Amino acid sequence: MSPADVVVALDVGGTGMKCALVGPNGGTVRAERHPTDAGRGPDAVVDAILDIAEGLAGKARADGFEPVALGVAVPGVVNEAAGVAVWSANVGFRDVPLRDLAVARLGLPTALGHDVRAGGLAEARLGAGRGTGHVLFVAIGTGIAAAHVVDGSAATGAHGAAGEIGHILVRPGGPRCGCGRRGCLEAVASASAIARRYAELAGVTATAAEVADRAAGGEPAAARVWAEAVEALADGLATGQSLFDVETVVVGGGLAQAGPLLFDPLRAALHERMTFHREPRLVAAALGDEAGCLGAALLALDNLEK
Amino acid sequence: MSPADVVVALDVGGTGMKCALVGPNGGTVRAERHPTDAGRGPDAVVDAILDIAEGLAGKARADGFEPVALGVAVPGVVNEAAGVAVWSANVGFRDVPLRDLAVARLGLPTALGHDVRAGGLAEARLGAGRGTGHVLFVAIGTGIAAAHVVDGSAATGAHGAAGEIGHILVRPGGPRCGCGRRGCLEAVASASAIARRYAELAGVTATAAEVADRAAGGEPAAARVWAEAVEALADGLATGQSLFDVETVVVGGGLAQAGPLLFDPLRAALHERMTFHREPRLVAAALGDEAGCLGAALLALDNLEK
Numbered sequence: 001m002s003p004a005d006v007v008v009a010l011d012v013g014g015t016g017m018k019c020a021l022v023g024p025n026g027g028t029v030r031a032e033r034h035p036t037d038a039g040r041g042p043d044a045v046v047d048a049i050l051d052i053a054e055g056l057a058g059k060a061r062a063d064g065f066e067p068v069a070l071g072v073a074v075p076g077v078v079n080e081a082a083g084v085a086v087w088s089a090n091v092g093f094r095d096v097p098l099r100d101l102a103v104a105r106l107g108l109p110t111a112l113g114h115d116v117r118a119g120g121l122a123e124a125r126l127g128a129g130r131g132t133g134h135v136l137f138v139a140i141g142t143g144i145a146a147a148h149v150v151d152g153s154a155a156t157g158a159h160g161a162a163g164e165i166g167h168i169l170v171r172p173g174g175p176r177c178g179c180g181r182r183g184c185l186e187a188v189a190s191a192s193a194i195a196r197r198y199a200e201l202a203g204v205t206a207t208a209a210e211v212a213d214r215a216a217g218g219e220p221a222a223a224r225v226w227a228e229a230v231e232a233l234a235d236g237l238a239t240g241q242s243l244f245d246v247e248t249v250v251v252g253g254g255l256a257q258a259g260p261l262l263f264d265p266l267r268a269a270l271h272e273r274m275t276f277h278r279e280p281r282l283v284a285a286a287l288g289d290e291a292g293c294l295g296a297a298l299l300a301l302d303n304l305e306k
Numbered sequence: 307m308s309p310a311d312v313v314v315a316l317d318v319g320g321t322g323m324k325c326a327l328v329g330p331n332g333g334t335v336r337a338e339r340h341p342t343d344a345g346r347g348p349d350a351v352v353d354a355i356l357d358i359a360e361g362l363a364g365k366a367r368a369d370g371f372e373p374v375a376l377g378v379a380v381p382g383v384v385n386e387a388a389g390v391a392v393w394s395a396n397v398g399f400r401d402v403p404l405r406d407l408a409v410a411r412l413g414l415p416t417a418l419g420h421d422v423r424a425g426g427l428a429e430a431r432l433g434a435g436r437g438t439g440h441v442l443f444v445a446i447g448t449g450i451a452a453a454h455v456v457d458g459s460a461a462t463g464a465h466g467a468a469g470e471i472g473h474i475l476v477r478p479g480g481p482r483c484g485c486g487r488r489g490c491l492e493a494v495a496s497a498s499a500i501a502r503r504y505a506e507l508a509g510v511t512a513t514a515a516e517v518a519d520r521a522a523g524g525e526p527a528a529a530r531v532w533a534e535a536v537e538a539l540a541d542g543l544a545t546g547q548s549l550f551d552v553e554t555v556v557v558g559g560g561l562a563q564a565g566p567l568l569f570d571p572l573r574a575a576l577h578e579r580m581t582f583h584r585e586p587r588l589v590a591a592a593l594g595d596e597a598g599c600l601g602a603a604l605l606a607l608d609n610l611e612k
Contacts, residue, residue, distance in 0.1 A: 134464035157551025158440035168545040179581040239474040245463025275485040278465040
């Protein structure tokens with residue numbers, strides 16, 4: 001690739017899209033954000049994705065860059081090999097052949113990826129997991145999902161659904177999860193589960209970040225909810241380590257913003273659970289909410305090299 | 307490779323070693339079994355391994371075959387890349403550079419592998435998982451361990467400790483596990499855990515296979531212990547499917563001998579737990595206790611190709 005080459009990268013989320021032009025070494029030369037506006041339906045979202053991608057390619061050319069590839073990351077179940085957005089709860093995709101649609105519109109080699117796997121890829125190669133071969137990236141926000149990245153590539157699973165750490169059982173008979181089961185990690189330790197549980201116990205509403213602050217301030221209900229979430233997360237990460245045996249666990253997503261209020265007790269609780277295991281390094285994500293977009297760019301670059 | 311080429315393969319277990327000469331297409335031309343006699347200490351076991359391997363290579367030549375490589379599978383924590391048996395509870399290995407020792411003695415290119423990962427490799431490529439790209443092999447015996455095999459190669463983890471599905475949490479506060487924690491899958495659903503729990507409840511001793519039979523015959527204590535174990539196994543497999551998203555789960559080890567008494571209720575319980583997941587095919591292992599030895603042969607062949 002020439003230094004003037006760029007890839008067009010989009011990370012499509014439930015509420016917003018992070019979009020960028022990224023150079024061959026991972027440097028961002030232009031960044032944009034657009035609303036997803038999922039309420040207008042999946043067809044309109046697909047049109048918006050293609051419009052934005054085409055617009056960015058045009059801006060790249062206007063600035064003297066050459067757009068050489070496109071990478072798009074989307075949530076839900078994604079068949080990377082086929083380039084199909086199989087299913088998404090929050091955007092409404094059902095078997096959308098997004099890669100072929102993009103190729104038809106832009107004429108650029110296109111890679112389709114999964115948002116959390118793309119984020120994990122970026123954290124493993126450019127962010128907090130840089131320099132380590134085996135990384136588990138865990139994104140904790142409204143939901144909880146993970147990406148297992150080995151030697152710079154994220155495991156997709158047989159049907160594009162690998163890494164659903166939010167739906168491993170940690171509390172049998174526990175709170176009902178969105179997936180229909182009880183006691184999933186996501187139902188106990190996601191930001192929304194923490195807020196819900198706190199409202200139940202304290203009778204007032206607060207965000208997970210506020211619960212973390214109140215717990216640090218010694219408020220009993222907040223301290224209890226926060227401790228329960230940290231213990232459940234530690235159980236989930238210990239299960240992940242038992243199965244994956246990674247060097248580094250990178251925790252990102254909204255809950256990671258709690259910083260030491262999360263990482264100090266979580267590191268201690270994980271340490272307690274490591275018996276025969278090699279203890280992984282537990283670190284905060286470094287790329288913030290740009291990880292998915294950078295990961296989409298990496299997928300586009302990897303796809304070019306193939 | 308010529309049709310007269312064979313690899314020497316050994317699967318070293320806590321009580322016995324399965325040994326074979328295996329042709330390029332996976333066919334066994336000679337099989338032997340030897341006691342491990344772990345009580346004599348790890349140095350003596352290493353000597354025995356090398357003696358047996360050398361003996362088999364000699365027998366191959368005497369029969370007109372050409373031994374071209376050696377594959378050895380051992381239990382515990384194994385660093386495949388370095389060829390080191392890092393740690394083993396039942397054989398006593400502590401950082402044994404088994405691959406280099408074997409190369410020095412036999413002069414053959416040697417691959418060292420992990421017993422369950424080797425077994426998984428064989429089941430995925432030659433056995434019950436044949437023809438599917440994403441396989442989770444779970445061996446249930448005295449302990450419980452797994453191998454995640456994608457495109458014919460088993461994930462090792464960063465430190466050779468991947469696949470420890472026996473030590474994922476399924477019953478918080480449950481029975482104490484050998485690893486020191488409570489409620490690990492192995493502490494509830496291994497053959498030894500089943501026998502232990504039955505002895506507690508019924509006041510008489512029985513093997514896990516006998517518990518399965520008595521449960522089928524309607525004995526309440528046996529039925530309860532068996533059902534508890536099946537439910538815990540289904541929880542463990544559902545967690546595995548959430549993280550790995552495989553096409554096929556192959557269950558082997560002693561407990562798989564229970565046949566439909568295990569697989570019928572386990573399949574139903576796993577089905578119940580699959581909400582958003584693609585449901586994997588759940589099948590019994592096909593290679594019996596020769597899987598590890600065949601897997602060691604495959605490792606030797608793969609190593610030759612590299």
